[in-house]
Amino acid sequence: MTDTITKRRVDAAKPGETIWDRKLSGYGLRVSKGGTKSYCLKFRSGAVQRWLTIGRHGPFTPETARKEAQRLLAEISLGNDPVATRQQAAKSETVGQFAERYMREHAIPTKKPRSVEEDHRNLRLHIFPFIGKMKIGEVKREHIAKIINKMSDRPYGANRVLALLSHMFTKAEAWGVRPDYSNPCRHIKKFKESKRERFLNQDELIRLGEALIEAESEGESPYVIVAVRLLLLTGARLSEILTLKWTDVDIEARLIRLSDSKTGKKTIVVPAPALDLLSALPKMKNNPYVICGMKDGTHLVNLQRPWRRIRARAGLKDVRLHDLRHSFASFAVAGGMSLPLIGSLLGHSQPQTTARYAHLADDPRHAAAAAVAENIAASMAGK
Incomplete structure (x- = not known):
């Protein structure tokens, strides 16, 4: 056309x-x-x-x-070839220099801030130390394999690094920096990722509640305590709680309205216990965030360190912060809620994401069967 x-x-x-x-x-x-x-x-x-x-x-x-x-x-018109000029320039461009261009021209304009932050971290920790000073046109499959194999004990992280490298070299081809079909990440297999499911049972929840009370009484930041409790009570993602602003909170409607999240625009229901926490939490002057950080006008960035202290106190050393979201879902299933409803509460964009909790629905069935059987047995015994 x-x-x-x-x-x-x-x-x-x-x-x-x-x-x-x-x-x-x-x-x-x-x-x-x-x-x-x-x-x-x-x-x-x-x-x-x-x-x-x-x-x-x-x-x-x-x-x-x-x-x-x-x-x-x-x-x-003067006889120059811009493509050849770019390819020639690429021979002197290092991976580090190209990565800066990739972040500036692609990642920052198109990706979410959290993804950009993760890309910067993977470049700094896992890519630059090994191939950062190499010419972009000289990187071969064995160089990529060496980086990925060194991360074999962290399969999830290794796969994210491989994905970043693969996309960078795809862009290098598209921008004329490397020849077509020369991506050195081709034929390097991803590690198998095992989905880890860890849910808190009622006894563990009691221990966690006691640990939170003790930690707060001994001087732990109230924002840390509230952040952990909100993760449990709402099923929200960690990033959603840490970056939550007061303008996102609608106390009267009992809702949190996020203009953007991992899955786009999202609404989180705020149940009464979570509402009480938010109503009692002091607002910091000139700070728009609910979970305030140490510096003026910032939100809490690192919840991992205080969480390690709290979970050790509760005897829950294998529990991650993300497992609190899983626990919210497991209690919802145990309460007899449907998977579509649970997916709506968690903000899942795909039904198959919620389907991972389907096997937990057996628990209320066992409880119901036990109650029926007990009544039948009691009747047969003349009780």
Whole structure:
């Protein structure tokens, strides 16, 4: 389809579509099957037809991309090949330098802040120390395998690092920094991840409650205590509680309204015990967050250290903070609630995510069968 590339036309472009500008030859917009929109330039270098990605829509507008296309065409008219120039530059670009570009041009504009933070952490701890100073074009499969194998005792973390590397090198191909189909992460298998399920039983909940009371009496931050209790009482994710703002809390409606979460916009029901906690929690002046941090205007960042102290006091050394969310779900199942309702409470976007709790539904069935059997046995015994 031939058309002038304007913002309206870009907004209307559909996945898989390519449009060309009728005023500037070779200047176009390509939309991937996933919906990513990128400005491009098609030209000939000698007998070879070249494709060059100018940049993604967002950082580039139709106007700025057009100006860049005009600049590139001027270079081409002088006999230069921008693709060859990029490939030559890539030979001197290190993995560390490319990673900075990847974060700036892709990760930060498109990913959620928590994912960006995790990418920065994985780059700093697991990628830069091993291949950060290597040329991006020199990285081979054995280098990636060495990084991943060193993390074999942490399969989940290793898989996240592999995914980040794979996407970085896919972008390196798309941006002309490496040849097509040269991703060194290909054929490196992920580690098998075993889903860990740990639920608190009633006795453990009693011990945890006692440990929280003791910790608070001995000077533990009230924000730490409230954060742990809210995780249990609402089934919310840790990040949702730590970054919760007072403007998200609707006391009258007994709801927490999050404009963004792991699964997008979300509403969390606030039951009476959680409502009491929020109503009694002191608000810090000039701090918008419910769970305040040590510095003015910040939220609590690290709940792991105080949690380790609390769980040790309660004798629950194998319990993670995320297990409190699982425990909320297990008590919901034991209470006879349906899986769709539990999924709604937890904010699951996919039914199969909630289905992991289906086996817990056997517990109330056993209890019901025991009650019926006891009545029958008592009647047969003449009681």
